[in-house]
Amino acid sequence: MDIQQQLAIKESRLGASEREAILSNYFATLNRQKKSFLGYQTNQQVEFSPVLLPFLSLNLLNLGDGFEEGSYRINAKQFERAVLEYYAQLCGFSGPHTQRRYWGYLTAMGSTEGNIYALWNARDFLCGHPVEGYADATVVRHPPVLICSVATHYSVYKASQLVGVNLFHDIGPALGECPINQGNWHQPLGVDERDAVNIDDLYALVEFFMTAGYPVILVLNHGATFSGGSDAIYEILNRLKPLLGRNTPQQRRYWIHVDGALAANFSPYLRSASEPFSVTDEPYEFRHPEVMSLCTSPYKWLGAPWACGVYLMQERYKVGSAARPVYIGSRDSTVSGSRQGVFALYLWERLTSLGKVGLQQLTRFNDTLADYTQSRIESLFHHLDPTGKHLIVMPRPQYSNIVRFTAPDAAVIRKFSLAQNDVMIHGKLQRMCHVVVLSHVTQEAIDALLDSLSHSRAFSLSAQPKNPLTDLSSIRSFYGELPDSHSSKEESFI
Ligand SMILES: *Cc1c(COP(=O)(O)O)cnc(C)c1O
16 A cells, blocks of 8 residues: 555554554664765764653743743743753853853744844844834835855845845945956855955955945855854954944844854863863854854754754843733743743753763764765775766865865765755856765764765766756766776665
8 A cells, every 4th residue: 555545644544562662663764864964964872861761751841031940830930041041152142251140041943043043133123123232213215135155044034034134235226336356246156165255355245235325134054054164153253343334222233143043052161172162263263252142953953753952042132022922921032932941851861961071072973974084085086987077076165074075976965965056166056965974973974875876876976966057978988987896786775
């Protein structure tokens, strides 16, 4: 029977043994897939401690603001605050170096919700609404404009549509000639091969809109989705500071948001072995005092049975919703109304059971295996294609746990769940894929991937982008030259 028919919910009940058979079958399939799951930023090594099981018998909800107890008493807000405090210290929003107070919450979604919240709050702040720190509304001449690079996650674009914030492409043309991309407003704000935004172009765009009287919302990346690369946030904000000026109650000029979905979880542990919470002034440091909001997705790095996110911001800029429904007895200041309390318990349990020492070990483990993966794929590609023209391994950005290389055949992609992306390299769009090294990834899995990649049929035309910018003929001729010494292993990867 077709699987969808088997799963159909019908009038009569499905017997317990039938249900169990269907589910255990499916679980076995997933477990097989998990062994070679290399291509997405989610850690499949989920450690759900038995001490948490009793909580699954409750509908544990954090309703409304996590800093107010509210009337819904079956909640986990004290654990939420403990987890937030950890992330606030890790991400520079709290600690001995700062006087700033933070606000935030654990989201019901991943970083998508953090990005939505950030743009929502940025829009209202820059439109002159009263905020925590500045009680009075102020009149603003122009709506804000969103500036972010081509490496920015798609959820930021979605968030901009949801909350009605214009991108620089939308309002630029009416204001004058585009200061970057040879005057073309329809080109994206570019990045280098490590996905770091071009700082001169960013500066020119910000200058253009500030001169025209438009407040700007900057979304900067710490750990871009495909490369794990980051913008040089510390350097950028130091350079932009004179241009941005100062936000005051009457003058709302800018909003700085950092999307740290993956890297904010662990990069502090790579920076400083002895004190991950101490802020440096390196160019790629993301914990600059001008950062007004930040989001990160703990589930991606730490592993969790569900998506979950952290949103943090400087409290004095908070607009959010000041509504205080009598019904819940606390401020309704979150995007998601009811938030899963078990997320807070789960994160608290993981973080306290690992401690800083365990988190540091996790970081080192990922980093060492990513090094291994990068150098092994580099030497394989060098062997297969000594000219380096066709098989490319992209440089691994600092603090990235991701290795990017020329996309192989569809069968290899399927087997290892590899995500793909088209990347412009030497003026040509090339289809690349990536391996994301997280704690479920073993050296055996990497070696199995290498074995598949060394196969003569691993690189065929099907994985290449169907784009006229790509020179398909050169790939075809290269394929003809591939050594076929591994042809005896042909079945091994299909
Ligand atoms: C994954 C990701 C997001 C969105 O996270 P979700 O959990 O899918 O909501 C946002 N930004 C970046 C950079 C990401 O990698």
